Amino acid sequence: MPQTGLTIGDLARRTGLAVSAIRFYETHGIVHPVRNAGGHRRYGAHDLRRLSFAMIAQKLGLPLSDIAAHMTGLPIHKAPSKTDWTRISTAMRADLDARITALERLRDNLDGCIGCGCLSLEACALYNPDDTRASDGTGPRMLIDD
Amino acid sequence: MPQTGLTIGDLARRTGLAVSAIRFYETHGIVHPVRNAGGHRRYGAHDLRRLSFAMIAQKLGLPLSDIAAHMTGLPIHKAPSKTDWTRISTAMRADLDARITALERLRDNLDGCIGCGCLSLEACALYNPDDTRASDGTGPRMLIDD
């Protein structure tokens, strides 16, 4: 067997990540390559899956530390079980739903703004809080809190 | 008239931002306070609105530079016109729609994953690309590209 597993370059090409980024992710426990005789990293398909997962979770706004935390339950050197994925994707699904809801709420409020022009400061749910509701200490975050 | 306008502390309380953050935003052209006799910043309601706008846009993932760019069309020391808000909120609306669509696509693919367990690598649209479609260089980003 001339070569076992994927090189870091292979992984970079397949994921679209920079080689340096993959090494960086390793320091955060996202991937766990083994080393060949010459000291080069060798990856398996599970690492590809872990990187894909990390990239997606990042797009959702999760910091690397959180992503790594989600991953700590996963087996390191073999493919995760169906139960593993179910647990993680269920959590992710909840996160996605929350984000979608928040964005829709924002959009709907914004739609009202387009109509009202946000000048009267009377009917605009998106910009009103900071003027007419200032006393209760809620700024725009009453709309955008997670 | 003992005091005209809001102090930076008032603004901080109303927006929930740190005083230092508001000063920082000033260097990026998000707010444009005037100075009183003692050199202290004084803000108007329009600054509150601009900060609210900035906070919301940031939650949407826009960098400060983009937000500031959106703002350059707005009048600095008076309330923006209806046309101003319409232009900006229309652009924002498009951005929101795009983000909502991307997240929904992600969620729907993830739903498939919950069922399939992502182990067969055959039917999973979310994790499959990196394995069976590796040759075309598309990693997970085919799903998550903006």
Added chain:
DNA sequence: GCTTGATCTAAAGTGAACTTGAGAAATGAG
């Protein structure tokens, strides 16, 4: 075997978005 290209390590650099710190001056309730 040689040479080109990939990979190695460790440390330093980058950019975004703020925060912290220090010392001084302004504000405002009593």
Added chain:
DNA sequence: CTCATTTCTCAAGTTCACTTTAGATCAAGC
């Protein structure tokens, strides 16, 4: 007027997520 609080400036520090650099070693096609 006094004094605690707030604000001022501005340089430096912080965190996150990486990238860049340098010099050395490894892998692989001819």
